[in-house]
Amino acid sequence: MHSADLINLLPYLLPATGGLVILILSIWPKRVSTRFLSTTALTFLLLGATATLLWQVPGAVGSLLVIDEISRIFTLFFMLGAAAIMLLSFGYAPIRNELHEEYLSLILFATSGMALLVSSNNLVSAFVGLEMLAVPLYALIAWQPTRYGAIEGGIKYAVLASFAAAFFLYGVALAYASGGTLDLAELNTIASSASLLPVAITLILIGIGFKVALAPFHMWAPDIYQAAPSPITALFASLSKAATLVFLIRLLCLQLPLIWEALLPLLWGIALISMIVGNLLALHQQNLKRLLAYSSVAHLGYILVALSAGNSAGRDAAIYYAVTLAIMNLGVFAVIVAFTRRDQDRENLTDYRGLGRRYPVLGIGMGICLLALAGLPPTAGFMAKLFAFGAAIEAGNVILAIVAVINTALAFFYYLRVIGVLFSEEETAVGTSLTAQGPLMVIIIAMILVIGLGIFPQWLLGLLEPP
Amino acid sequence: MNQWLWLIPGTPLLGSLVIALLGGLLRREHIAVLACLAAAAAFLVVLLAWLAGAASQPLQQTLYTWVAVGDWRPMFGFMLDRLALVMVSIVSGVGLLVHLYSVSFMAEETDQRRYYFFLNLFLAGMLLLVLADNLLLLYLGWELVGLCSYALIGFWYRDPVCSNAGRKAFIVTRIGDTALALGIFLLFSQFHELSLSALLTDAAAQWEKGSALATVATLLILGGAVGKSAQLPLQVWLPDAMAGPSPVSALMHAATMVTAGVYLIARTHPLFELAPQTQWLVAAIGALTIVYGASAALAQIDFKKVLAYSTISQIGYMFLALGCGAYALALFHLTTHAFFKALLFLSAGAVIQASRDEHDINKLGKIGHHPPLARWTFLAGAASLAGVPVVTAGFYSKDAILATAWSAPAGPLLWTFAAFGALLTAIYIFRVYLIVFHGAAPQTSTLSLPYPMSVPLLILALLSIISGFIELPEGWPGPHLWSPWFEEELGLATFPSLTITYMLQLIAALLPFIGMGLACVLIRRERANQPLPLANFLRCGWNFDAFYQATLARPYYALARGLRGIVETLLIEGALTRITCGLLAFATFCRKGVEYNVLEVSISRLVATLRFAYTLLGTTQNGVLSRYALVISTGAVFFLGYWLW
Amino acid sequence: MYWLSVLIFLPVLGALWIGVIGRNKTDFTRWAALAVTSTELLIALGLWWNAAPNAEGYYYLMRVPWIPAMGIQFLLGMDGISLLLVLLTALLGPVAVLVSWHAIKQNWSAFAALLLATQTGIMGVFLSLDLVLFYVFWELMLVPMYFLIGLWGHERRLYAAYKFFLFTLTGSLLMLIAILGLYFIHGEQTGIYTFDYFELLQINLPGKTELWLMLGFFVAFAVKIPLFPIHSWLPDAHTEAPTAGSIFLAGLLLKTGAYGLLRFCLPLFPEASLDFAPIGMTLGVIGILYGALLALVQEDMKRLIAYSSISHLGFVVFGIYAWNQEGLNGAVLLMLAHGVTTGAMFAMIGMLQERSGTRLLTQLGGLLSPLPRLASLLLLFTLSAMSMPGLANFIGEFLVLAGVFQISAGFAFAGALGIITGVVYLLWMYQRAMLGEITVQRLWTDLNRRETVLLGALALAVLWLGLYPAPFLDNLQIPVTALIEAKNAVPTGSINALR
């Protein structure tokens, strides 16, 4: 192992080390203050973020990990995103007093897993990354088990995620059986001859589809979104989804283009079902978090519209969409966190009545993020949809594009409903006075990014451009 | 003089603008004076135009390019030829007199600002109409006078009768206007030109006589003229329009605005000459309207409505002349009619005002103290209207029309109608005169009129008597100034041979006297208090005695009633009401049926479907873990099945 | 020319300024909003003053690369049509601010910010010549308008706001598909992937594809105009919107649809549009008569004017699809006239509502004597709306009908019927509101100075448009000629594919 490899490994090692350090601190005889712990955790995350900048691109760590611009951007994004999740957690009243060391370290481990996942060039490392991401989440969902549905959510996610992981693993095993290797680059060389490989990748697709909540593997999402503490829901909705998605893109578009082509009809179908099911279920939803879960299903459908185009435009669109979706969701959940009551989330939309008028910055931030989710120009959400639908049309998938467009119009209905509630005249009792600075910071940054990336999408696209 | 032409419509327009913008700062009396000054200024400019030789050489002025579309650039321009000169003189002259008259007549009104604003605006619009050198500008004036008519008929807007009458007038004339607009479109699409001189030259050059396009175009123009001039079948608005103040009726609904149709046809006569069928139709409409109006006037009890029907009937004479190709004679009758009809309205207004706004002629007759001046001037006007030979202007103009009608196609028939109308005219006007001024009460009043009212009455009375002398009948020695002067522009009328002409003139000269006699008989029977056989006529207020019933023949009575009852009430009013009701019902149906039931329902159907789909999908999400796993597995099976299949 | 971008971004910067520091400072906000909109108007007038066309008839062009990877540019251009509509937009800005002066009771800063943001969107629509940019502004103007209706509207405001948003959005998303289709087809043909309007004008499309793409655009514009079966958002939106919102909706938003037809539908797809012209004209005439008919049976004045807008915009579509000198000139002029007239009518209805508390004709009456100024100005605008010669709408409608007459006398006749019905419902409205006996006795106050100045300015505009429209029409010379050339360039054999 060269020293360069060590530098390359730093972003993966640092969060994991951070997690261990915090765990060690927790068995420290003297009581360590939460402030110190959180500072430590944030420091490790920021160090990890800095470490990605040291990467020599393109690079690789053995044959397990590949280091390119995509992995750099996303790793950086995950580190900062995890920091944002921590900030949200500090401002989240229901669990503020339960922020033990384990909570922070679990987030750090999950971050490490996400970083691993986006750079994996090998199915085993991908599996490890996936599980490093998933297992901490089981615990985080059920954090503070006395909350409504916390345990149930944890169990559901644990069982179903393991179930999906079994499919994923079976796919991995079959891929190995058909090709004799777990290295994606090598698998690509035998892709044309290995007859079992498409089946194997389909099984992997099922596993990933579960993680990103594509219909018909989406049913856990609303329950878990509702059950998890809002910062963790934000982690689900933005970071975890983006990580898994990027792996899917790497798997299909970058490494196994032949399989991608074979899978296009399947992707087409999933895209269609996801959009329709997601939007229909969100349409009359009264629970905001569930609504966002379903809307995420629909968004993943739009991303698959881009992927099912099967061209480079589709790939770029999907990557752009993944980033922007994560940012927008982060922004929305930051507001949900900020608006939370002392002991529990505001569940029903009616609980949000008039809050936007009372807290204009939060209200406008949420409004912008929601409109971005709906796909209104000049936000990033619009550009993402433009690229995605453009790719579909370029590939000739006009019907899919039209269905997507109609779904977009449908989606406006429920996003507008939320905004309407937020700015309606009658107010619900406010509950807590909002003093948390963390969520405010996150929402402002998200707002700036959403509009900035919408007006200047080439910031991101330019970075992804292969040299 | 050319560059001052704009002052003719410009001064009243300026007056109306000043009244509208600064009227709040002025006292009531000053507003009236200001309006009069504006009208006087317009009249003065017209006089100057006469002096400047407009009578021999047409004047022209172009203000600016109004519209610029491609290579079509109609100008905002005026043309003052002889036809326009006569019209301008009448409009500004009678307009000035009516303004003067209004100073006293309307002195008690509170809302003088509105009155004079619209009166001045009307003057501007009417002058614009006759001065316009292109059809677009003419149409502007055409609509502007319609608007002022609407506003002034509904001057006492608190009374729904008035505002309804105004609206009715506006809408009915607008129907005609739309026909005119379509005619303009047709001409425009054919010649790509709306300037009158160019248009008429082009039409004469490109269209053959009797061509279908010419017929259609003239029919459409005729539609506009019929609407504005209250001819059959669009005459229904004029009697109702009497709800407005009397000076307004005198100016707009007798002297000027209603003759705009006559002016329009005279102005576009080269087109009509290309379409003989339309031209004959013009004559026929005129002849029918003469009898219609005169017979309907016979049955009226409202003082002003008698005059309104009389106006309808008299404009029929002008149409008849137009239809016979005697444009100059139509214009001649237009001129004399403007004088004597304005006179009749103004004196009637004075009488009505003196009797506290009483319109019923019988009651007026019983009141009996009418201003003597009004009585004598009314008599002068009535004589002129009836066409008392030699001494009145009406005789000369009407006689010429009767004579020229004989030589038209189906001339004797037209002549019979016109002559019969003349007889009826004499009957109804003298009947009214006798009832009102020789009623039960003796005329003892010495009520004198203020100068602003008496001076216009005297001037108009004078004109009603003498204005005919400029053109003595065909075959008579003496001045023949009118027709030859117009020959260049409007051509000459044709007359039958001299013997027939003399015969016709003799009959025409006798008719007023016969009518007068019949009226006397009529009144005597009435005085004898002969009971009326038909009660419903009484209810309707048709005050006819038994003598009338017996001698002047039931058929006429029936015809008059029929004309009023069937044609007007049933056919036209009825059809209008039907159409209006039908449209309203259809619109309501659209609102209920299409807007709510179809569009709204289809939207709510869609929403309901979406909600149903939501519920359906939502129920699958029952929270049971195994169900979730099952769905995942089913999905997996389908995906793998894709490969097997 | 960077002035174009100033025109677009000045209102939105003003909106930010007001939104950030204007909270709870109502008086300051009002004057600031007035200052921003007036500056905008001055800039627009200045641009008009200095306008000098280039070869294609564009007075100003501004081209900055935006997303080079996709061939998206920040491409603004102003030709005669844009200029006139920009002038209208700039004119209605101060009007909207002034009518809201006391009518908006709460949250003036937010209201002003949204109003200004709407203006930005509309300006952008009229100026952008890059299709993506156009789409961005096209959607952008919806959002503030949605909030204007949804937050400051009347009783059923949320329903109306949803309906407005969803109708227009669905249409415009289909347009997005068409834009993308155009982009890729052009890219495949020439190898240049760009949304540049001028480049796309050169495209040569196969017949069926052209028709479908044209329909994609048409649906978006038809919803905005709105044409007959998809108009049902308009009465609701108009009725529920606050006065300023109605002014922007009727005065400007509807025009964007017609502008879109002129700018994109006809020149980009001349063949398909020519095939489509009879259908377009039929839709126009249905709109004319249907709107007029329904206006007759409305009790709510705003709703009545809303339906009359449908009728008038039917004339605009009529003129556009007549596709000749008179029709196109008339359509654009009528857009201006309708914007001014209807804007003024809505303003007056707003003032009436402030005074009487109702917009229902059944509850009004006899207001001529207590409110002479208001009544006489309302008469002026009513007359303009019924296309009285000498007032704004007349020349436009005249030209449209003259243009249509050259295509088909039957259509022109049907359109002329629309004018008659227009007289009927407008006079009926005026009579019920202003004439007759006063139904409500209260302390009536006539127009104050602010309102008089505002309406006086609009009245001047109405008279100007009616009496001297030549300076406006002169601007249309080049663009209209270009449109007609596009029509003439269509190979003759291809017509009648659809008929």
Added chain:
Amino acid sequence: MIPLSHSLAIAALLFVLGLAVVLLRRELLFILIGLEVMLNGVALTATAAGQYWGNADGQVLVIMLMTVTAAEVAVALILVWLAFDHYRAARVEALTQLREETERRTS
């Protein structure tokens, strides 16, 4: 030498068996056992394939699999225990607090 296809078939059978257990049983513990059976099917596939291809990747996969699964199941078991502790229930039907409540929301 057993052909690869045979061992793959056995492994698939094992996987489906586990799947059936997960789908059919309603006790949380049985479901977890079913999951383990599925994973064993995967492990068998990997081992057989590793032997067929003669490289170590298969074994690596299996080892990783066992480790990760152990961690996974550990957490899952804790959660099941917590559920039992709180609700006195270990069947899936008891855990339906989180669900779509469509019938209630009709407005």
